Amino acid sequence: MQKVIETLLIGLSTGSIYALMSIALVLVWRSTRVVNFAQAGQAMLSTYIGFEIASRSEIFWLGLVFAIAAGALVGAGVDYFFMRVLFKHATSGPAAVVAPVIATLGLLGLIRSIVGLTWGGEFRSIKAPASTDGFTVGDGTIPFSTLDVLIIATVSIILIALALLFQRTNLGLALRASAYAPEIAQLAGIRTARTRTIGWSIAGGVGGVAGMLVTSNNFLSPYSLDLLLVFGFIAAVIGGLESMAGSVIGALVLGIGLTFILNYVGTSLVFIGGFSVLILVLLIKPDGIMAKGKARRA
Amino acid sequence: MSGLVVNRLSVSHGAIKALRSVSFTVEVGQLAAVIGSNGAGKTTLLRALSGLNTQTSGSAQWKEREILGARPDALVRRGISHVSEGKSVIAELSVKENLVLGGIWRSKKSDTSAAIAEVVELFPVLGQRMSQSADSLSGGERQMLAIGRALVSRPKLLLLDEPSLGLAPLVIEQIFATIDQLRRRLGLTVVLVEQNAMSALEIADFGIIINLGEVVASGKASELIDDPVLRAAYLGY
Numbered sequence A: 001m002q003k004v005i006e007t008l009l010i011g012l013s014t015g016s017i018y019a020l021m022s023i024a025l026v027l028v029w030r031s032t033r034v035v036n037f038a039q040a041g042q043a044m045l046s047t048y049i050g051f052e053i054a055s056r057s058e059i060f061w062l063g064l065v066f067a068i069a070a071g072a073l074v075g076a077g078v079d080y081f082f083m084r085v086l087f088k089h090a091t092s093g094p095a096a097v098v099a100p101v102i103a104t105l106g107l108l109g110l111i112r113s114i115v116g117l118t119w120g121g122e123f124r125s126i127k128a129p130a131s132t133d134g135f136t137v138g139d140g141t142i143p144f145s146t147l148d149v150l151i152i153a154t155v156s157i158i159l160i161a162l163a164l165l166f167q168r169t170n171l172g173l174a175l176r177a178s179a180y181a182p183e184i185a186q187l188a189g190i191r192t193a194r195t196r197t198i199g200w201s202i203a204g205g206v207g208g209v210a211g212m213l214v215t216s217n218n219f220l221s222p223y224s225l226d227l228l229l230v231f232g233f234i235a236a237v238i239g240g241l242e243s244m245a246g247s248v249i250g251a252l253v254l255g256i257g258l259t260f261i262l263n264y265v266g267t268s269l270v271f272i273g274g275f276s277v278l279i280l281v282l283l284i285k286p287d288g289i290m291a292k293g294k295a296r297r298a
Numbered sequence B: 001m002s003g004l005v006v007n008r009l010s011v012s013h014g015a016i017k018a019l020r021s022v023s024f025t026v027e028v029g030q031l032a033a034v035i036g037s038n039g040a041g042k043t044t045l046l047r048a049l050s051g052l053n054t055q056t057s058g059s060a061q062w063k064e065r066e067i068l069g070a071r072p073d074a075l076v077r078r079g080i081s082h083v084s085e086g087k088s089v090i091a092e093l094s095v096k097e098n099l100v101l102g103g104i105w106r107s108k109k110s111d112t113s114a115a116i117a118e119v120v121e122l123f124p125v126l127g128q129r130m131s132q133s134a135d136s137l138s139g140g141e142r143q144m145l146a147i148g149r150a151l152v153s154r155p156k157l158l159l160l161d162e163p164s165l166g167l168a169p170l171v172i173e174q175i176f177a178t179i180d181q182l183r184r185r186l187g188l189t190v191v192l193v194e195q196n197a198m199s200a201l202e203i204a205d206f207g208i209i210i211n212l213g214e215v216v217a218s219g220k221a222s223e224l225i226d227d228p229v230l231r232a233a234y235l236g237y
Helices: A002-032 A039-057 A060-089 A093-119 A146-168 A170-180 A182-187 A192-215 A226-238 A244-264 A267-284 B042-049 B072-077 B095-101 B109-122 B139-152 B169-186 B197-203 B221-226 B228-235
Strands: A134-137 A140-145 B002-013 B016-027 B031-035 B056-062 B080-083 B157-161 B189-194 B206-211 B214-220
Touching: A002 A039, A002 A140, A002 A146, A002 A170, A002 A192, A002 A226, A002 A244, A039 A060, A039 A093, A039 A192, A039 A226, A060 A093, A060 A192, A140 A146, A146 A170, A146 A192, A146 A244, A170 A182, A170 A192, A170 B095, A182 A192, A182 B072, A182 B080, A192 A226, A226 A244, A226 A267, A244 A267, B002 B042, B002 B189, B016 B042, B016 B189, B016 B206, B016 B214, B031 B042, B031 B169, B031 B197, B042 B056, B042 B080, B042 B157, B042 B189, B072 B080, B080 B139, B095 B109, B095 B139, B109 B139, B139 B157, B139 B169, B169 B189, B169 B197, B189 B197, B197 B221, B206 B221, B206 B228, B214 B221, B214 B228, B221 B228
Parallel strands: B031 B189, B031 B206, B080 B157, B157 B189
Antiparallel strands: A134 A140, B002 B016, B002 B056, B206 B214
């Protein structure tokens, strides 16, 4: 029984980080209709900057703040200098569908090269902001640590802040309206292009947090966030790609599910487990768990 | 003072000219009905006037200032509101959020609250459903919400695209009566695009008949209704 509970807790901590990555993907998808593969690179670059600050100042949280700022800036930059230009040139036909996807993949490679040139390819790590020693329960220790508590708390705060932003503010309303119905939003007086850039920047900042948290007890390299992107994407698909709440639920389910596989079956099956979930969702409920009846868009 | 002056307006969709050299004037406070069959270019005309269509030539002025080339969000700030075709509400948002959206460009939230209160007074049915999703409304209610959203921005020029589309005859009658009341009460200038020629001309001061992207007739609404040639050819009754 104890093993079940500790697996649940670890799964919650893992899943909460997936949730951030998956929200970053959902935000971009619903405003721009692009699965942003470059998000792994954007988050990785933000994390390198956060690491740099965290290791110099020896304050993890200062590093986190810089990672958020860097992520937000990079996200806005990618939309403003990259996506806007791209959409101006590829407005219809197959090019409009394929070009953005290829572009984000290219961007991922580009960011990777820039990071490699700047920081080198070797693994880096920082001192975790809290103890990674597991709590003592009875006679033994469980793998769940203070750091995991901190991760769950940080993610919860960010999720609450995002929920308030999206549900309670005019900016949030503008972001939702522009995502659901860009033309109506425009006719209501919203500057939709600018709103979209703000959406990309929020996604970038959230991605930066995901990168910092997942790496707080791990190594950072130009490739180290790829798996996070994959799991974040699977979580987003479980949630239907449109819904932030859905993607959070998807991420928690995925995090807990994969941790169970890890603890009870073995490391080798985690990756297969993730993809099996992806394929199952696409076969059984392609619009995601939050879909009710017909989808608004194909 | 002249309100909307459209002069030799042409609009293309790629290589196709959807509108050819259209000219007309709508005085301030008047309601102009733009009549024509499907594909005549009515929607294209409205989309050019609200800044959604940008492949335009010629000129269109509102109160002596050019509107072609301006972005939709800038035109909203100049008092031009466009209710696009097909009950243009955002189904994922609540009724209240749809209304708030109409005033979202303002920096002062209190102005929007006041405007929403006025709209609710005009459409009491919306007031009872503020927290419901727009998806739950009936067709007629949705159309009221769409018009209501546009009114929250306190427009001076209202562009209405087929408000009767997909509504039951009784509801259509209501909607047209409401539009007529509204514009008198608020002193609105209205361009109303309709396939439903008779109902539109009945509340209009002025009618413009468009066919295949060109104006084929225009004049006082009452005269258009009585013209036997037009009746047979374009008004379809």
